[in-house]
Amino acid sequence: MRLTVLGGFLGSGKTTWLRHQLHHGLLAGAFVVVNEAAETAVDNALLTQSAELAVLAGGCACCDALGDLITLLRTICDARVSRAQGAAPLDEIVLETSGLADPGPIVAALRADPILLHHIVVSEIIVAVDAVYGMRQLRQEPLCRRQMELADQLIVTKIDEAEADHVASLLATLRRINPAATISGAVKGSEAMLPDYEGVAAETLPDLGGAPADTPILVLKLTIGDDIDWTAFSVWLSALIHARGDDILRVKGVVRTPAGRLLLQSVRKIVQSPEILPNEDGRPIGEDNSLIFIGRGFSAENLSRSLRHFAGISA
Secondary structure: OEEEEEEEOOOOOHHHHHHHHHHOOOOOOOEEEEEEOOOOOOHHHHOOOOOEEEEEEOOOOOOOOHHHHHHHHHHHHHHHHOOOOOOOOOOEEEEEOOOOOOHHHHHHHHHHOOOHHHOOEEEEEEEEEEOOOHHHHHHHOHHHHHHHHHOOEEEEEOHHHOOHHHHHHHHHHHHHHOOOOEEEEEEOOEEEOOOOOOOOOOOOOOOOOOOOOOOOOEEEEEEOOOOOOHHHHHHHHHHHHHHHOOOEEEEEEEEEEOOEEEEEEEEOOEEOOOEEOOOHHHOOOOOOOEEEEEEOOOOHHHHHHHHHHHOOOOO
16 A cells, blocks of 8 residues: 655644545545644544544654554554455555654654555655745754655645745755755645746755754643633634744634634634534534644643633633
């Protein structure tokens, strides 16, 4: 079976791109594995068009959840061998990694496993790159740079949200750090034309030395109580992201509000428009009324205390 690793830093648009491919049948029949660093999975709610879907939550597939990934892939291989005669063949797996995952250890572990070695070949590493924040991430985040350096294909997303000169500089820099990768553009998952960057100088990047950032990136969950006032919650979240957007790299979650079951997402200080999700047969997909915060310099206790104070809810 061919395995495609779909990576990219936090909020780079991996799920949006994958969702578009599934919607247009470009990955028809693929077994999709979604990995999320948080205990509560969210992205799987957006990938219901996949033929088969499995979730690895509570750790990155490159480290904490690597053993679980190996076990899951072995199970998929066993199921493929025993697949009923006449059933559609299972020839492709897509692994959407957490935004904090390094594709390198994943590929190394698959190649070293004595069983998977004979059943799975890593056909491609695709990495999504945020056109708005990609250059900043290249300067500041060693993990982000490693993701881009390992890619066979780089998909620069959100190019409609960034200035053409900025995108051109990013493209030239990507070409320098990974000259072998193919580079394409995307807007909301659809292929989009890249600006011309012929002759544009690549940016000189600082030597990060492969060391982690001084303050570690944390993954925290905030549960929203039934007593919350949704207007106050919306104002609080907007104010929090505006004030701490450089520390809070990513927010995502599904909440039940009077307006319906909403998907909430932000990338640094950019808040995406809420999306109404279906509630098939009245069953929630994943755990509703909780938000995942990924970033630095805050705690779940402080977030909860801030929200309750802002909304006028006694402890």
